[in-house]
Amino acid sequence: MHKIIFATHNAHKLLELKNILSGLYEVVSLDEMGIKEDIPETGETLFENASIKSRYVKEKLQMDCFADDTGLEVDALNGAPGVYSARYAGETATYEQNVEKLLLELGDTNHRSARFKTVISLLLEGKEYFFEGTVEGKIIFERRGSDGFGYDPVFMPDGYNETFSEMTMELKNSISHRGRAVQKLVAFLKEYHQEL
Ligand code: IMP
Numbered sequence: 001m002h003k004i005i006f007a008t009h010n011a012h013k014l015l016e017l018k019n020i021l022s023g024l025y026e027v028v029s030l031d032e033m034g035i036k037e038d039i040p041e042t043g044e045t046l047f048e049n050a051s052i053k054s055r056y057v058k059e060k061l062q063m064d065c066f067a068d069d070t071g072l073e074v075d076a077l078n079g080a081p082g083v084y085s086a087r088y089a090g091e092t093a094t095y096e097q098n099v100e101k102l103l104l105e106l107g108d109t110n111h112r113s114a115r116f117k118t119v120i121s122l123l124l125e126g127k128e129y130f131f132e133g134t135v136e137g138k139i140i141f142e143r144r145g146s147d148g149f150g151y152d153p154v155f156m157p158d159g160y161n162e163t164f165s166e167m168t169m170e171l172k173n174s175i176s177h178r179g180r181a182v183q184k185l186v187a188f189l190k191e192y193h194q195e196l
Helices: 011-021 046-061 093-104 168-177 177-195
Strands: 001-007 025-029 065-074 113-124 126-140 154-157
Touching: 001 011, 011 025, 011 177, 046 065, 046 113, 046 126, 065 093, 065 177, 093 126, 113 177, 126 177, 168 177
Parallel strands: 001 025, 001 065
Antiparallel strands: 065 113, 113 126, 126 154
């Protein structure tokens, strides 16, 4: 079976992709390949960061790989925190602190529309391909739910009355930014191999 590297240290994301691509690819993580360091995300867009990560891995291992980068865009904050979502409240900020800052910045405004965006960069046989996934929604006034991570407790996708934190993982994955980008990646890889 072909091997493909997923440029992540996130065990949860890895398991998800291992399952989805089983039968087509053996998905291997950075840790499994002995890359322990965090790859610096120095880009100014999600595309740049995803690309920086996949190219870093390609250079080190000379193997096909993919990487993802995600940001939350809040309209009332002119698109912030965006590409800085992981470090919104500071370089070493926790999820909790980032959510706190977001709620504080929004205050009591009713203009709360927002979206999550994921970009995946795939390096396959010397070419780069990008896949994007988006989910529209709003930032609610107080945290709700206990599952998930990051901004999940305050993000309510359009068409639902639950936050990502209140949903089952299956439901979240079926409609989320990352889930949608991954669905496109998987469809592409399946077709790519059929055509070989
Ligand atoms: P990453 O690029 O996937 O590491 O995501 C950057 C940051 O966006 C994370 O540190 C989280 O704060 C946030 N984030 C990414 N995906 C999600 C999600 O599915 N739910 C909530 N927050 C997320």
